[in-house]
Amino acid sequence: MVKKKNTFKVIDIFSGAGGLSLGLTWAGLDVICAVDNNEFAVKTYQKNFEHPILCEDMKNISKGKLFSKVNFKDEEVDVLVGGPPCQGFSIRRRGSDTDPRNELILEYVRLVQEIRPKLFLVENVPGILGKRGENFLNEILKLEHEGYLIKTKILDASDYGVPQNRKRVFIVGEKLLEGKSFFEFPKEDEKVGKKMTVREALEDLPSPLESHKDHPTVPNHKREKISExxxxxxxxVPQGGGREYIPEHLQLECHKKASVEKAGHRYSYGRLAWDEPAGTITARFDSFTRGKFAHPEENRTITLREGARLQSFPDDFEFIGSKVEVAKQIGNAVPPLLAKVLGECLTRALIKRNRKIN
Structure with missing residues (x-):
C-alpha cells in the first residue's frame, strides 16, 4: 500500500490503475484523490493506494464533488494531473479524424478552470501535436488567457530508467506568480547514462508455470495459452525480429498480402530482444500477434507481470481484472519511474513558489 509523504496536494483524473499517482508519490507528492470510469482500473487503484478514488464518468465530475470526497473546503490543490484517453490522437489509428474520446480533454480543461491548481499536467501521445489533436491542444493553450504559462515536451521513458522505448507528450501549465513561472522539465543531465534492457528488467523473474495456473509468489505472472x-x-522468430521470419506457408493470408512495413502489421508476431529496451508496451501487449510482445527466448507472449515490469511497476503492485482488462491498465499507464521524474520537477517548482511567497 502506497503511503503519503508531504503537503503538496495532487488530484489525479483519468488515473487508470495509478502509474502516474505511484510515481508522483515516489517523488514525495501527496495524491489525495483520483478519478477514473473503468471499474477494474478503480479496483486496482483501491488495492494499491490508501486515498479515495471515484468511479465516475468525467462529465459528471465537478470541483464540489471532488472536494467533498476528500473533505476539502477552501484549500487549494497544488497540482491537477491526468492522461485523457489518447487512442483518438494516435497516428496508427485508422479512419476518421473525429473521435469522441478526444472530447475528454475538454473535461480536463473545464476542471482546471474550476479548481485553479498552481500547476497542471497532461500526458498524451505525440499525435496530439499533429492534425488530429490541433483543436484540442488549442483548448489547452486557451488557459494562457487565464494566467497559466503552458510548456510542452516529448519525453522518452527509456531516458529515465524505464526498460522501454516510449515517447509521450507532457503538457504542463503553471499559474504565473507575479508574472513568473518556476516549472522546468528534466534537464539532459537527469537522463540515465545507459538505458535499461529487457534482460535487466525480466531475467530474475521465474518462468511462469507450464500448467497455465497463477504463479504462487508473483502476482499477475501467468503463462497464457496459445495455439500450437x-x-x-x-x-x-529470432530476438528483435518479427513476422518476416515466419515461413510463407505458416503466414496469415493478410500478412502475405501486406508489406512488412505496413502500419498495423510491421511488429506483429515480434519477439523482444534481451539486450535492448522493449518497444512501447500497448494496451494489447497480452498477445504477440499484435506486436513485439513475445518473450526473448520462450515461445510465448510475455506475462502481465513482465509487461508491468517493462512499465517499471514494482512486483507488489497488484492488478485486478481479466487478462484483457489488466493488459489495458498496464499498457495505458504512465510508467511510474517517468512519473517520479516529473513529480520531482513539479516539487521543485512548488518549493520555489513557496519561497517566493514566504
Missing part, C-alpha cells in the same frame, strides 16, 4: 500453430510460428 502460433507456437510454431513464433519459434522461427
Amino acid at each position: 500453430i502460433n507456437q510454431l510460428r513464433i519459434s522461427y
